[in-house]
Amino acid sequence: MYLKSALLALGLLVVIACQHEPRKGDPRLLIENAYILTLEPGQTQPVKGYLLVGQDGAISGLAAGQPPDGLVVQRRLDAQGQWLLPGFVSAHSHLWQSAFYGIAANDNLEGWIAQLYGVEAPKLDAAQLYQLTRRGATQHLRNGITSVFNFTYTGADRSGEVDRQQLRGALDAGVRVVHGFNVRTINDSWTPAMARERTAAFLAWAGAQPESGRYLGTMLAGYAGFISATPGQAQVEGDLMREFSLGNQQHYLESVVESAGERERYPLLEQAGIIGPRLIFGHFIHSTPELTAAAVRAGVSMSWNPMSNGRLGSGNADVLAYRAAGMKVGMGVDGEASADRADPFENMRMGLYQVRAVHQRAAAMQAYEVLRLHTLGSAEVLGIDAQVGSLRVGKRADMVLLDPRSFAPWQEPYAALVFAAGVKDIREVFVDGLSLAR
Template sequence: MFLRSAVLALSLLIVIACQHQPRQSDPRLLVENAYILTLEQGQREPVKGYLLVDHKGVISELAAGKPPAGLVVQRRLDAQGQWLLPGFVSAHSHLWQSGFYGIAANDNLEGWIDRLYGVEAPKLDAAQLYQLTRRGATQHLQNGITSVFNFTYTGADRSGEVDRQQLRGALDAGLRVVHGLNVRTVNESWTPAMARERTAAFLTWASAQPESGRYLGTMLAGAAGYVSATPGQAQVEGDLMREFFLGNQQHYLESVVDSAGERARYPLLEQAGIAGPHLIFGHFIHSTPELTAMAVRAGVGMTWNPMSNGRLGSGMADVLAYRAAGMKVGMGVDGEASADRADPFENMRMGLYQVRARQQRAAAMQAYEVLRLHTLGSAEVLGIDSQVGSLKVGKRADMLLLDPRAFTPWQEPYAALVFAAGVKDIREVFVDGVSLAR
């Protein structure tokens, strides 16, 4: 009798314990007692409360105060007043450049290109590009960047293996990525049919990768605006964009030397149907009011890369004029070969202080504005703002937990964060509510 009662009691305890054990279908993460900077439009006031992530990695609740009692979650995190903000978005990165810190240290863009792309990059094979890309992606994550547009390096490869390895490197690190596919320069030995075949093959392969949530699609890393581009390059890129519904980001008006020739090529982009809402100009430094107005009318966006622009002596994009004209602006940390740090905090400060110095007016740009440009603004430029860039119910739980003790006491949170915070203050980085860096 005693044995039977003991067995029944033990069975009951096991049932009760199992009822309180997290299951795969339970919410993935609860962050409570957090100071939440959502960066959502119209929600500038931080929320002192909690954030709940469902089992698929989507934010299911975000509210002030305490979470509902009795929640069973896979992980419960007491933030103890630490700051929770969306993961940074780099709308312009070169992950494979993670092995080239300090290269061509005193050269402007043209000499830097000769050294990196003319000497060093051709030595790399697909396996090395995988490792460098994965390393760069890991460094982005550790520094709080959770989503990127990644410009890839192709070189002489025609097989597509370097493309596949660079996408796998980013995904294997856990990064959310828009893959920038290098079309290659169209000429007699690389025909439009070859470019199409390679593009189609890569898109078919990429769509079958298991990380459907972290692979955000492919855009062309175009070259039609380059002064050295062949006449047919623009038409090929335009045709690929239409056939496969692809966007296009290309370096444009970055070079002091080539800017006049590249401005003269803008009509080619319009004629080929490239200039439009699916085109992004990377850097876009040496524009004119007339060219800016044409690009804005077409719906073109741009990415601002203040660290690399300063390091390479390329100049400063007039982002105030672009935004005033109605252009969408995002920010990128570029590559470690040109910016040397995949550091969004340093990038924001560099850009903000350049604007203020150029205008000789501190109020020319606010800390909140530059923080928004490096999060939701960059997501908007890439067309991924329905998924990332801010903390909102229904969006992916890509975020970072920041310890504010280094800049306590603070008076205005956004100014303290942009002026004083750094990667050293990051305590944890999440993608889909899963901790990827501490």
């Protein structure tokens, strides 16, 4: 009788234990006792509470206080007061440039282009571009950047293999990516029909990749705004944008010496149908009030890249004027050949301090504003803000967990984070609620 009772009790304990063992369909992650900076519009006060990630990788719960009793999850993480914020978004990166730190160290843009694109880049084959892209994406992730617009390098390749390898490199690293596709230079040996065929083939291939959640689509990495481009370049890009519903990010008004000629090309971009809500101007430093107003009326946005703008001596983008005019502004860490660090913390500080120095007024831009630009603002510019850029129920669980001990105690959390935090303070980076090795 005693043995029978003991066995029944043991069986009951096993049943109870099994009921509390995580199962395949249980929520993926619970982070409790966290200091959560959601970056959601209107929610500037951090939340002291918990965040729950469903099995699908989306945020399924976020609230102050303690989580409900009895939650069974695959991983339970006690943050012990550490800070949780959305993963950074780089609206302008060149992942393949991860091998070229310090190149053309004392050259402005033109000399830098001559060295990188004229000498070094043509040596790279598709396999090397895959490895460099994967390395660059991994470094972005380690530094807290979970979503990126990636400008690719095409060179002389006509087959599309270099594009495929660069997208695979980004996806294999685990980053969420918008692929920047090069049309190639339109001329007698590379016709509009060839460009269209290559674009269609790549889009079909990319759409069949299994990482449908991390591949955020393709945009053109435009060339038509450069003074060396032919009118036919603009027309082809405009036609491809319309036919395939593609966005376009142009390096525009970055060069000190070529910006006057690029400004003169603006009507050509308008005629080709490039100017509009699906266009992003990368850098956009040497604008005029009239051109800025025209771009705002058309719904154009811009990507601000302060580290590379300073490193290459390109100048300071007047982001205060652009935002005051109504332009959407995001931030990018650019490439490790021009910014030398895929570091959103340094990028925020560089941009914030440039603005304050130029305007000689510390209150010209606040810490919260620049943090928002590098998260939700960049997501808005890329059109991916329904998925990433802030923390709320239904969005992807792309997050950065920070240990605040190096910059605590604090009086104002956003100022403490932007002024003093760095990649050294990152404890974990999550994409879809899954921790990535650092």
